Amino acid sequence: MEPVLHVADVQKNFAGLKALADIDLKIAPGKTHAIIGPNGAGKSTLLNVCVGRLSPDEGAVMFNGRVITGLKPHQINQLGVARVFQTPEIFPDLTLLQNVMAPAYAKRDGPIRLNMLRGLDHDRDIRAEAEGILADLGLAEHRHEEAGWLSRGDKRRLELAMCLVQHPKLLLLDEPTAGMSRLDTNRTIELLKKIKERGMTKVIIEHDMHVVFSLADTVTVLAGGRIIAEGTPEEVRRDPRVQDAYLGGAH
Template sequence: MSNVVLNVSDVQKSFGGLRALSDINLQIESGKTHAIIGPNGAGKSTLLNVCVGRIIPDSGSVIFDGQVLTGKKPHQINQAGVARVFQTPEIFPDLTLLQNVMVPAFARRDGAFRFNAAIDLRSEAELRDEAEDVLQDLGLHDLRNHLAGSLSRGDKRRLELAMCLIQKPKLLLLDEPTAGMSRHDTNRTIELLQRIKGRGMTKIVIEHDMHVVFSLADRISVLAQGAIIAEGSPDEVRGNPVVQEAYLGGAHL
């Protein structure tokens, strides 16, 4: 596979007697959207947690853009160009939408989540303009002065995505980005992710909704009981009888 930007090699992770990940090998191509699917408990979120430094694997390595991520702290991995949207939106509910987006903007500039008073106000104004542009792009600009805690679930997910996009990541990890959404909000999220696909950003998507997966993915890996049992294009995975049996008890995807 050419132009691999993320290389997960021989990763294993156990929790007590439970083998969560077993000899995971995964290569993600630059600029592509790679979906990871599988039944509950397959190890999908554990794999993402390994990639972002929240879980240290028992063995194996994760290399992103030529840098070894294994053993690094989550903030170091974030600074290397990896951002993540979580299953439950991680926002600041008592801040406005604009303030929420400016927090990671300051972090990207200063290298830590802090405000540097020594930096002139013109630089802050530039960050504010950039934050407003991102909110505009995600259809949230009219709500920029509203408290984030007042948003619907779908808008909270879009806000968290805005907080990731302003960091200008090279790799975006989305952990069930449409979980709990109405069909209307799900379709809006699909349209949004399709729109940003042309920006050259690599994305990994964990998702149970097959409509979302087949709408977005260039390639799909299937996890079951902590191991990759199949990988291929959406059409290849859709027609794979092993996947149908493991994922849907033999029903067609």
């Protein structure tokens, strides 16, 4: 079966420092694939290469068999790749509902100007879907409030809603539960399980091992810009290289 995403022999250097070295990664359709590793392992750099924010020095990235290396981020997004960033990227002066409706309009109609966003509430179908997603994420009661007042954890959930409304074929999540309470983290885990039931492929970068082992079908471990292990969560948990490099032998 052809992978949804194939990172083929990718290398990336910064001022002579090898951030990614010979990365070969295949993401199977409909699965949840976690990427873990210590700080500085290259995880976010890898996602930035996948979404076109960085260009690899060598190698290529393929999405559904098509080479997407060299495409701009919005072009990759239009193909069906959405990303939840490590630092939430929202419109703080717009309501939560407007934040979620905006990417749905952009997906349907193409780029929209910022000064148009406040009026994005007239399409009943888009509005209903946005309200439903906000409800799933526990944000419905705040839907008419400006997003800038949200807590960090709620901003992360809002950005996840902004991705889900686009119906991506591949969802990339960079620390999706960072800053959340355990209650909100568990709520997000349950939502991501529901998404998996719909067949959406997900790649998750996450430090919280509870999240990783609750969701992942496959885990890839990076250290020093290289893949040091890959397998099921249990296989990775038992791997002594992983315990030494990341889990500290305590898991």
